[in-house]
Amino acid sequence: MRHFARLIEALAFTPQRNGKIRHLVEHFRTRPDPDRGIALGALTGDLDLRQVTPSLLRGLVAEKVDEELFRLSYDFVGDLAETIALIWPVAEAPEDPPLAELVAELEATGKAALPGVIAARLDRLEPSARYAYLKIATGALRVGVSARLARTALAEFGSVPVEEIEELWHGLEPPFESLFAWLEGGEKPVSAARSPFRPVMLSTATDLDQLGPLAPEDFAAEWKWDGIRVQAAVEDGERRLYSRTGEDISGSFPDLLDALDFEGTIDGELLVRRGESVAAFGELQKRLNRKTVGKGLLKSHPAALRAYDILIHGHEDMRAQPFDRRRARLEQVIAKADPERIDLSPLLSFDTWDALAALRADPPDPVIEGLMIKRRDSPYLAGRIRGHWFKWKRDPMTVDAVLLYAQRGHGKRSGYYSDFTFGLWDGNMLVPVGKAYFGFTDAELKSLDRFVRSNTTERFGPVRAVKPELVLEIAFEGLNRSTRHKSGVAMRFPRIARIRTDKPAQEADRLEALTALLPPEGPPA
Amino acid sequence: MTADAQLYPTPEGLYCPAGDFHVDPLRPVRRALITHGHADHARPGHGAVLATRQTLDIMAIRYGEDFTQSRQEAVGRVRIGDAEVSFHPAGHVLGSAQIEIATGGRRFVVTGDYCRHPNPVAAPFEPVPCDVFVTEATFALPVFRHPDPAAEIGKLLASVRAFPDRAHLVGAYALGKAQRVIMLLREAGWDAPIYLHGALERLCWYHVEQGVPLGDLRPATTDRKTKADFAGQIVLAPPSAFAATWAQRFPDPVICFASGWMQIRARARQRGVELPLILSDHADWPDLLRTIDEVDPQETWITHGREDALMRELDLRGRVGRPLRLVGYEDEAEA
Numbered sequence: 069m070r071h072f073a074r075l076i077e078a079l080a081f082t083p084q085r086n087g088k089i090r091h092l093v094e095h096f097r098t099r100p101d102p103d104r105g106i107a108l109g110a111l112t113g114d115l116d117l118r119q120v121t122p123s124l125l126r127g128l129v130a131e132k133v134d135e136e137l138f139r140l141s142y143d144f145v146g147d148l149a150e151t152i153a154l155i156w157p158v159a160e161a162p163e164d165p166p167l168a169e170l171v172a173e174l175e176a177t178g179k180a181a182l183p184g185v186i187a188a189r190l191d192r193l194e195p196s197a198r199y200a201y202l203k204i205a206t207g208a209l210r211v212g213v214s215a216r217l218a219r220t221a222l223a224e225f226g227s228v229p230v231e232e233i234e235e236l237w238h239g240l241e242p243p244f245e246s247l248f249a250w251l252e253g254g255e256k257p258v259s260a261a262r263s264p265f266r267p268v269m270l271s272t273a274t275d276l277d278q279l280g281p282l283a284p285e286d287f288a289a290e291w292k293w294d295g296i297r298v299q300a301a302v303e304d305g306e307r308r309l310y311s312r313t314g315e316d317i318s319g320s321f322p323d324l325l326d327a328l329d330f331e332g333t334i335d336g337e338l339l340v341r342r343g344e345s346v347a348a349f350g351e352l353q354k355r356l357n358r359k360t361v362g363k364g365l366l367k368s369h370p371a372a373l374r375a376y377d378i379l380i381h382g383h384e385d386m387r388a389q390p391f392d393r394r395r396a397r398l399e400q401v402i403a404k405a406d407p408e409r410i411d412l413s414p415l416l417s418f419d420t421w422d423a424l425a426a427l428r429a430d431p432p433d434p435v436i437e438g439l440m441i442k443r444r445d446s447p448y449l450a451g452r453i454r455g456h457w458f459k460w461k462r463d464p465m466t467v468d469a470v471l472l473y474a475q476r477g478h479g480k481r482s483g484y485y486s487d488f489t490f491g492l493w494d495g496n497m498l499v500p501v502g503k504a505y506f507g508f509t510d511a512e513l514k515s516l517d518r519f520v521r522s523n524t525t526e527r528f529g530p531v532r533a534v535k536p537e538l539v540l541e542i543a544f545e546g547l548n549r550s551t552r553h554k555s556g557v558a559m560r561f562p563r564i565a566r567i568r569t570d571k572p573a574q575e576a577d578r579l580e581a582l583t584a585l586l587p588p589e590g591p592p593a
Numbered sequence: 594m595t596a597d598a599q600l601y602p603t604p605e606g607l608y609c610p611a612g613d614f615h616v617d618p619l620r621p622v623r624r625a626l627i628t629h630g631h632a633d634h635a636r637p638g639h640g641a642v643l644a645t646r647q648t649l650d651i652m653a654i655r656y657g658e659d660f661t662q663s664r665q666e667a668v669g670r671v672r673i674g675d676a677e678v679s680f681h682p683a684g685h686v687l688g689s690a691q692i693e694i695a696t697g698g699r700r701f702v703v704t705g706d707y708c709r710h711p712n713p714v715a716a717p718f719e720p721v722p723c724d725v726f727v728t729e730a731t732f733a734l735p736v737f738r739h740p741d742p743a744a745e746i747g748k749l750l751a752s753v754r755a756f757p758d759r760a761h762l763v764g765a766y767a768l769g770k771a772q773r774v775i776m777l778l779r780e781a782g783w784d785a786p787i788y789l790h791g792a793l794e795r796l797c798w799y800h801v802e803q804g805v806p807l808g809d810l811r812p813a814t815t816d817r818k819t820k821a822d823f824a825g826q827i828v829l830a831p832p833s834a835f836a837a838t839w840a841q842r843f844p845d846p847v848i849c850f851a852s853g854w855m856q857i858r859a860r861a862r863q864r865g866v867e868l869p870l871i872l873s874d875h876a877d878w879p880d881l882l883r884t885i886d887e888v889d890p891q892e893t894w895i896t897h898g899r900e901d902a903l904m905r906e907l908d909l910r911g912r913v914g915r916p917l918r919l920v921g922y923e924d925e926a927e928a
Contacts, residue, residue: 080858081867094755133735134909140902141736146859154736154856195738476836478865482762482848483840521838530836530865 069193071099072107072167073200079211084479088213092221096248102168105243108222110171110204112215114242117174120182120205122148128187132157149206153199156190163192168243170201216313226251231267231450234314238264263301265314266333266379266387267450271440271457279421279441279458287441288391289416289424292459293374294349294437294546295339296356300373301380302328309338320358324371327409330401333380334373335448337413339435340590341372346435348587349560350548368591373410375402376440379448387448394448428460434587437545438462464543465585468568470498470576471538474520476530477505484513485520485532488564490540492555494579498536501555501582507543507563515567539568539576547585557582594697596725596892602917607703607727607896611696612676614643616703619921626667626678628705629689630655630768633922643667645680647688647803651768654795683707684718685874686769687800693721702888703727703896708873709880710739713776714769714805718884726890727917730898731875732853735906739853739877745870746777752847752868753825760823760843761868764832764850767793769874771829772800774851775807777872778827788813788823790830790839813842820844832864853877882906897922 078091092111096104109115129138129152138155145151170189177185186205190198203209219237223230228251239259240247246257297312307328309318318325321338340347340355347369355361355369378398379387386394395415402412416439418424428439438461446456469490477486487505491498508516519538526533543565550558600609606618614624621638628634628644630651635644637656641663642649652660665671667680667690675697680690685706694701702723709718732739753761765771771793778787786809789797794812801807813828823843834840835848850866853873861869876884881903885893892913895903900916907914 081861081869083865083867087867090755134905136905137735137902140899140905141734144734144899145736145857150858151736154738158738195740476865478848478867480845482843482846483835483838517838529863 069167069170069197069200070164071095072103072110073194073196075107076200076203076209076211077196079213085217087479088217089221089224092213092218093225096222096225096251101245101248102243103166105245105248106168106171108218108244109242110167110209111211111213111218114215115171115204115207117171117205117207118177118179118182119207120174120186120202122206124183124186125149125152125202125206128152128183128190129155131187149202150199152190153195153202156195156198159192159194161192162194162197164194164197165192171204174205215315219314222247222251229267229451232256234265235259235267235450236264237314238308238316262306263303263308263333265299265301265308265310265316267314268297268299268312268335269377269448269450269457270312270452271459272452272454274441274458274460276421276425279424279460282421284418284420284424286444288395288444289418289427289439289441290376290413291416291431291433291436292438292440292461293337293339293346293413294435295337295346295352295374297335298338298373299333299335299379300324300328301333302331303380304331317356320355320361321371322361323366324373324409327373327406329405331382332378332401334375334398334401335377335379336373336375336410339372339374340369341374342370343408346374346433347590348435348548349546350587351590353548354590370408372408374413375410376413377448390445390447391442392444424460428462431462436462461545464545464565465547466541466543466565467492467501467582468539468571468576469501469542470536470573471516471519471534471540472498472500472536474516474532474534481513484517486513486517488516488540490542491536492577492579492582494555499555499579501553501557501579502542502544502559502562504540504542504562504564507565508567512564512567537573539571539573540564541566541568547582547587549586549589555579555582557586596699596701597915599696599699600694600701600703600725600727602919606921607917607919609676609694609696612673612678612694614673614676616692617705617922624673625661626692627652628683628692628703629686631686631706631766634705637661641665643671643673643678645688645690648690650799651688651796654799681719681721682716684709684712684715687714687772687803687805689715691718691721693723699724701725701727702890704729706731706874707876707884709876709884710742712773712874713780714772714800715874720884720887723888723890725892725894726885726888727894727896728881728885728903729875729922730881730895730900730903732873732877733881733895733899733903733906735878735902737853737856737877738879739856739873740871742773742777742872743781745851745872746774746781749778749827749849749868749870750781750783752849753827756847757825759845759847760825761827762835762840762843762846762848763827763829763870764835764848764852764866765793765829767796767831770851770872772797772805772807773872773874774829774870775810776805779806779808783827784808785826786811788826788828790828790834792831792834793829815842835865882910885912 075095142151219233239261250256299310301308340351441458472491473489474485475487489503491500523535524532544559544562546560548558605620607616615622616626617634623640625639630648637660639661642661643665646666670679677695679693683689683691692703700723849868851870851872854860855869855871894915896919904914
């Protein structure tokens with residue numbers, strides 16, 4: 069348990085993705101089975117534990133510590149598990165039981181016996197192990213590691229492509245011993261699960277210059293829809309919907325799952341669609357990450373699949389066949405589907421790249437974020453392989469905003485102000501509308517840092533307010549309505565495109581210029 | 594005469610009318626008794642200062658030789674008006690002392706800040722029997738049990754080994770914490786040069802003069818050094834330096850902070866710390882209670898810190914406690 073406690077502490081305090089991966093790889097390399105697999109399950113949310121409630125924990129600590137002293141301590145610390153871990157009486161002879169033993173015990177213990185079992189463990193653990201134990205028991209690690217990041221670390225540990233791990237994932241469960249055996253040079257496990265996830269094919273960015281030398285007739289083109297890329301898999305009647313990184317999101321979309329009346333695996337875009345009208349991305353967000361979906365929401369925000377490709381048909385693996393052949397098969401399959409729920413992403417007809425550029429410049433639907441261009445003879449390949457699929461995104465939207473606050477960075481940006489909050493004019497006030505921390509060169513970072521240091525008006529911890537004088541051209545991919553932001557808007561992928569030292573702050577854009585770009589408001593959820 | 598008429602808080606700080614002096618005054622006064630050299634306890638501009646030799650030296654280093662009009666080294670028992678005072682080691686930083694005040698048949702001990710854990714840079718704390726024990730309470734919550742300092746330094750060295758291409762910047766207060774971290778590193782076998790931010794240099798050299806063997810110390814300057822030269826090295830700096838352009842000279846630095854506050858995760862995260870090191874020069878909760886039991890005073894007065902929790906615990910133990918609520922102490926960085 070001591071090792072796992074150290075791991076989650078390191079993960080929680082390491083801001084950089086690569087640093088987190090390094091800690092994970094080291095843990096997988098040095099810890100034995102089944103502990104490392106249980107640790108992995110804890111991080112990916114695959115441990116199926118009875119949830120220990122805060123009130124159970126409060127009851128336990130009340131028997132050990134004066135109530136007033138606990139209250140004062142909890143006020144100061146701010147986290148229940150952490151307060152209990154620190155305040156619990158010192159273990160006379162602390163033990164270091166394997167993580168797997170602790171988890172197995174929690175799994176095997178009934179509700180009535182749970183408090184006694186937990187108290188007995190807390191009596192014999194060191195504070196940091198108590199903390200890790202309570203975080204696992206309450207099911208909230210919160211160390212900034214997604215299941216995707218954990219799988220990326222596994223891929224690095226075993227020197228295999230992450231796609232191969234994603235493909236296997238749904239047939240595996242903690243403690244993942246067959247997976248670790250494979251990653252250490254053993255035999256690759258065979259997934260027994262039905263309707264497994266298959267690695268998704270991804271595209272690389274392109275533009276007119278890069279397309280120029282290519283022959284247009286070798287390529288098909290279609291719209292790139294602004295929803296969520298998904299994979300719908302049905303095998304022997306078992307239906308599953310996966311995100312493009314292999315998360316099983318079936319539970320949030322029962323309406324679409326009902327419509328998957330085919331056998332096979334289809335690649336497409338998940339959208340909220342009412343008849344012909346595709347709703348903005350913000351409306352789809354309302355459907356995400358829900359354990360249960362109410363009837364009202366199913367009705368007001370119906371989910372639909374717009375199909376791009378077919379990987380498996382029946383039990384026939386189509387992935388090695390060229391795009392054109394797969395497309396023809398896809399059209400046959402979709403023709404039999406419920407058109408309210410599943411339709412085909414139409415192919416565009418064009419003779420020259422200039423003709424395609426003209427289509428891109430004037431898309432027929434606001435929920436289109438650009439074009440997908442696919443080589444007609446490409447097989448369906450795992451991952452982002454150059455030369456087969458290209459995305460040609462719509463030009464980003466831009467706005468000229470005023471720098472308001474800057475926050476210190478970490479790692480390679482230690483000592484630099486590198487996270488910038490910017491605002492737009494609303495009347496004669498500047499309202500913050502977003503935050504950007506990339507898009508600039510190293511030289512631009514230095515000049516931004518200099519500006520922040522010499523124009524600071526106030527300091528709040530790691531944040532500085534600056535004189536509202538510097539105009540930044542902000543590029544972004546889209547705009548959502550947001551109740552969490554004062555301005556009412558949230559930008560997608562904002563970045564600093566240019567530093568406009570030539571432009572006075574008074575001439576920066578107004579908030580109305582941004583809100584005019586908002587998609588129409590959907591019905592109430 | 595009641596105890597609270599013999600020693601009581603004033604806006605200038607704790608005042609003893611029998612000797613007409615203040616202990617660790619917050620504003621300039623005629624006569625000051627100073628427990629130790631941290632800036633919130635030792636301020637310049639008093640008429641006269643009585644303190645240990647080392648505290649007087651440290652104040653002169655920090656504020657210049659004219660930090661007071663007259664100074665006196667505390668040796669043995671010193672008579673001031675109708676009070677008799679003496680200084681006893683507090684184990685907090687070099688030169689730190691508790692101040693014993695005897696007046697009108699009553700004995701007070703004002704601890705200043707103190708630490709019970711063995712500390713190679715300070716003489717160990719001595720419990721002094723008294724009627725009124727005036728204690729600090731910086732870490733007076735039952736969640737504070739400081740871990741073994743050697744294990745904390747072990748975390749730092751493990752990180753240095755794991756990230757040989759990065760510099761480790763350790764935030765440490767200039768007086769006490771910096772030298773403690775260096776000594777712990779030396780005890781753990783780290784005999785490589787340790788690099789210092791300029792703000793730490795003078796006090797480190799003073800410790801060396803006083804016989805604390807800090808080993809090979811070098812300035813963390815960039816003359817004749819490139820970024821890559823700091824890879825795998827340990828650099829000490831006051832925490833404020835992390836916000837300065839000074840930090841830009843190091844390769845992908847790991848930001849560490851040595852403080853008792855690092856026990857609390859939210860505090861560490863708030864400061865953007867990547868490697869929290871729980872190292873404190875103060876008594877933790879068990880040591881505060883143990884000390885009160887050993888001294889066994891009739892009354893315990895609390896100068897500053899988490900007095901609510903300590904008051905509650907004294908109450909549970911049937912002891913008499915009194916919060917003085919002195920404002921102005923406790924710079925977070927020092928703890």
